[in-house]
Amino acid sequence: MITIVGAGLGGLVLARVLHVHGIPATVYEADASPGARSQGGQLDIHPHNGQRALRAAGLLDEFRARVHHGAEAQRVLDPAGNVLLDHPGSGQRPEILRGDLRRLLIDALPAGTIRWGHKVTAARSVGAGRHELTFADGSTVVTDLLVGADGAWSRVRPLVSDATPVPTGTSVHETYLFDADERHPATATAVGAGSMYALVPGAGIQAHREAGGVLHTYVMLTRPLDWFAGHDVAAEFAGWAPELTALITDGETPPVLRHLHTLPLGHRWDRTPGVTLLGDAAHLQPPNGEGANLAMLDGAELAAAIAAHPSDAEAALASYESDLFPRSLAEGTEAARDFELIFGADTPHSLLALFAA
Numbered sequence: 324m325i326t327i328v329g330a331g332l333g334g335l336v337l338a339r340v341l342h343v344h345g346i347p348a349t350v351y352e353a354d355a356s357p358g359a360r361s362q363g364g365q366l367d368i369h370p371h372n373g374q375r376a377l378r379a380a381g382l383l384d385e386f387r388a389r390v391h392h393g394a395e396a397q398r399v400l401d402p403a404g405n406v407l408l409d410h411p412g413s414g415q416r417p418e419i420l421r422g423d424l425r426r427l428l429i430d431a432l433p434a435g436t437i438r439w440g441h442k443v444t445a446a447r448s449v450g451a452g453r454h455e456l457t458f459a460d461g462s463t464v465v466t467d468l469l470v471g472a473d474g475a476w477s478r479v480r481p482l483v484s485d486a487t488p489v490p491t492g493t494s495v496h497e498t499y500l501f502d503a504d505e506r507h508p509a510t511a512t513a514v515g516a517g518s519m520y521a522l523v524p525g526a527g528i529q530a531h532r533e534a535g536g537v538l539h540t541y542v543m544l545t546r547p548l549d550w551f552a553g554h555d556v557a558a559e560f561a562g563w564a565p566e567l568t569a570l571i572t573d574g575e576t577p578p579v580l581r582h583l584h585t586l587p588l589g590h591r592w593d594r595t596p597g598v599t600l601l602g603d604a605a606h607l608q609p610p611n612g613e614g615a616n617l618a619m620l621d622g623a624e625l626a627a628a629i630a631a632h633p634s635d636a637e638a639a640l641a642s643y644e645s646d647l648f649p650r651s652l653a654e655g656t657e658a659a660r661d662f663e664l665i666f667g668a669d670t671p672h673s674l675l676a677l678f679a680a
């Protein structure tokens with residue numbers, strides 16, 4: 324039996340593609356239920372990784388039926404609200420709510436595959452490639468083949484690597500406006516049909532239009548971690564156009580603050596019998612719109628490798644990792660470059676150049 328820790332997009336794609344190949348798996352997830360936690364914003368799913376994974380999962384049509392049409396549009400504004408770029412999007416990278424995509428994958432698994440409310444608190448080797456997981460309630464399980472799909476703060480990662488995430492120096496303050504076309508029309512117009520970026524070096528307001536007139540705001544600030552305890556985020560945008568600052572000052576949900584972290588670029592590990600990682604657990608990188616897509620591709624690729632080596636798990640994991648490590652290095656390099664172009668010293672000019680490329 325294959326044991327997966329984490330029912331994020333990566334772990335779920337792995338379980339689903341294994342199921343397509345007739346291979347059973349169990350997914351242990353910390354959340355108490357599928358709806359226990361808001362799943363965050365809209366993701367654009369790319370042809371060469373996220374869509375490829377959904378094709379392997381046999382779910383591409385179901386995915387297409389759930390996309391938010393038009394949300395691919397991109398705008399760049401200056402702090403005064405002047406439009407620097409207004410692009411309708413290519414149609415190649417459909418947007419979908421993470422929660423809708425996660426639900427699609429959950430519903431495509433046999434009942435009982437996911438064990439909700441199972442937070443792994445420790446993982447240890449018991450020899451011969453087998454591992455014991457301990458859960459928050461004190462119960463344990465021993466696995467033959469273990470996959471850490473448990474995100475940035477993986478409890479499985481220490482079995483293969485000493486690496487831990489380090490802060491990037493940039494944090495995200497998230498909030499929402501609802502019924503924006505009716506209740507915040509100037510702001511809704513400024514955001515447009517899809518994504519809006521208003522950035523200066525070290526600070527920016529990014530917003531996504533989600534279905535039903537929802538505006539999801541990500542305020543990006545490059546500040547020391549302890550700065551946020553004593554400072555007002557909105558005050559950093561004093562003098563900006565009111566239709567932009569309203570995304571912060573009129574926010575209708577308690578703001579959520581996330582400090583962005585990364586694993587070392589090129590993170591890899593020696594082949595360790597019976598265990599591997601995927602997604603953020605393996606290669607947490609600065610957000611450049613690829614992380615969830617890559618986690619899904621990892622899941623599909625790992626499932627394909629396991630299916631191709633039915634009686635040799637070590638060969639499967641070695642094959643998967645031989646592609647994973649160079650791919651993660653290349654993607655991580657690109658993510659660091661993109662992050663600098665989007666949020667660094669030359670933005671918004673470098674962002675405009677990135678969109679034009």
Ligand SMILES: Cc1cc2nc3c(=O)[nH]c(=O)nc-3n(C[C@H](O)[C@H](O)[C@H](O)COP(=O)(O)OP(=O)(O)OC[C@H]3O[C@@H](n4cnc5c(N)ncnc54)[C@H](O)[C@@H]3O)c2cc1C
Pocket residue numbers: 328329330331332333334351352353354365366367441442443444472473474475476477478495541581583601602603604610611612613614615616617618
């Ligand atoms: C602000 C922000 C915006 C982003 N925007 C995008 C975007 O637009 N497009 C994109 O592709 N990527 C984006 N990303 C990156 C993306 O969110 C991640 O790369 C992606 O979610 C990784 O998927 P995963 O399956 O590896 O891990 P996760 O999504 O983190 O899932 C891990 C799962 O494991 C569970 N878990 C964790 N610990 C345990 C435990 N101890 N026991 C049991 N279960 C556990 C969690 O509850 C969760 O369900 C963004 C990231 C951030 C921070």
